[in-house]
Amino acid sequence: MKIIFVVDDSAVNLTKAKQALEGRYRVLTLLSAEKMFTLIEKVMPDLILLDVEMPEMDGFTALQKLKENKKTKHIPVIFLTAFSDEARETRGFELKAVDFIAKPFSTPVLLNRISHHLHIEGLVNEQTKMLQHKTQQLEQLNTSIISIIAELVENRDKLTGGHIERSTKYLRILINAMLERGIYAEELQDWDKEAAIASARLHDVGKIKISDLILNKPGKLTAAEFELMKSHAAEGEQIIEHMITQTNGGLFLHYAKFFAGYHHEHWDGKGYPRQLKGTEIPLQGRIMAIVDVYDALVSARVYKPAFPHKEAVRIIMSEKDKHFDPKIADIFFEVSAKFEAAAKGL
Numbered sequence: 001m002k003i004i005f006v007v008d009d010s011a012v013n014l015t016k017a018k019q020a021l022e023g024r025y026r027v028l029t030l031l032s033a034e035k036m037f038t039l040i041e042k043v044m045p046d047l048i049l050l051d052v053e054m055p056e057m058d059g060f061t062a063l064q065k066l067k068e069n070k071k072t073k074h075i076p077v078i079f080l081t082a083f084s085d086e087a088r089e090t091r092g093f094e095l096k097a098v099d100f101i102a103k104p105f106s107t108p109v110l111l112n113r114i115s116h117h118l119h120i121e122g123l124v125n126e127q128t129k130m131l132q133h134k135t136q137q138l139e140q141l142n143t144s145i146i147s148i149i150a151e152l153v154e155n156r157d158k159l160t161g162g163h164i165e166r167s168t169k170y171l172r173i174l175i176n177a178m179l180e181r182g183i184y185a186e187e188l189q190d191w192d193k194e195a196a197i198a199s200a201r202l203h204d205v206g207k208i209k210i211s212d213l214i215l216n217k218p219g220k221l222t223a224a225e226f227e228l229m230k231s232h233a234a235e236g237e238q239i240i241e242h243m244i245t246q247t248n249g250g251l252f253l254h255y256a257k258f259f260a261g262y263h264h265e266h267w268d269g270k271g272y273p274r275q276l277k278g279t280e281i282p283l284q285g286r287i288m289a290i291v292d293v294y295d296a297l298v299s300a301r302v303y304k305p306a307f308p309h310k311e312a313v314r315i316i317m318s319e320k321d322k323h324f325d326p327k328i329a330d331i332f333f334e335v336s337a338k339f340e341a342a343a344k345g346l
Helices: 011-021 033-039 059-068 086-094 107-156 163-181 193-202 205-209 223-230 232-247 251-262 283-298 309-318 326-334 336-343
Strands: 003-007 026-030 047-051 077-081 099-102
Touching: 003 011, 003 033, 011 026, 011 107, 026 033, 033 047, 033 059, 047 059, 047 107, 059 077, 059 086, 077 107, 086 099, 099 107, 163 193, 163 283, 163 326, 163 336, 193 251, 193 283, 205 232, 205 251, 223 232, 232 251, 251 283, 283 309, 283 326, 283 336, 309 326, 309 336, 326 336
Parallel strands: 003 026, 003 047, 047 077, 077 099
Antiparallel strands: none
């Protein structure tokens, strides 16, 4: 049974409304907006009938407060008023009231208006759920496609097997630690964390443009070959930019673009491809830089053995203020044991 709050400072009006609605709805009557806000912490109504003219807190103020709260902003509110004028109605509709009912109200009018707005609210909720479901399906499809692309790129690179999965684990550890400690919190709080972490799987997508002969060379690259290898950052950014243009983008691809294009920039400006310095480097790039280097250090390659975890940590901290953002490096040091566990698959 739908729950209706009737809020009016007149006991007579409350009794009349309850008599009109009982049997069809569960009706809760309240003599003030203050009492409504106390009750709403325990009981969430499906619709509110709200008197405009009340002492202490009037209907307009109460409605504004309802709309400012994420938990209550969706509740349809119908104003009850003995005074009908254009200015009042304009203000009420601006505050997102769904209707006005003049007092003294008739039972048929009251029932008809409530039934109408509850029906509309039901349709809106149904359509919203359907849209959310379709959006989730589309996001899952996008994530699957991105994962396949990332795996195709990684499968070409025989020397860095498992890098994407490990990097994703390290990235989650580092971002969670930064959020917990309030490091770059103002920027991070605006991120969709899950979309950002998933998008980082594309950070090396530019390697698809690198020759297999260079990508899988079982030895040290020549200076010319290294320059070609370095181009994967800019190439990756261009590939994702093209994807954004073709699909009108989305947060996922915008995050991916920054991970791909900036994870080889250095805090001191000596990285590539743009030689950006300090906070000129997007935060995605500064975070991914540590994740990427840690995995490279602790992973075996045909041209080098895997470094022990402690040595990898020492090397990264020695590059604080040079290769790496010092604030993020300090957080990495604090949670480095979690990196070690993730590297071991624990």
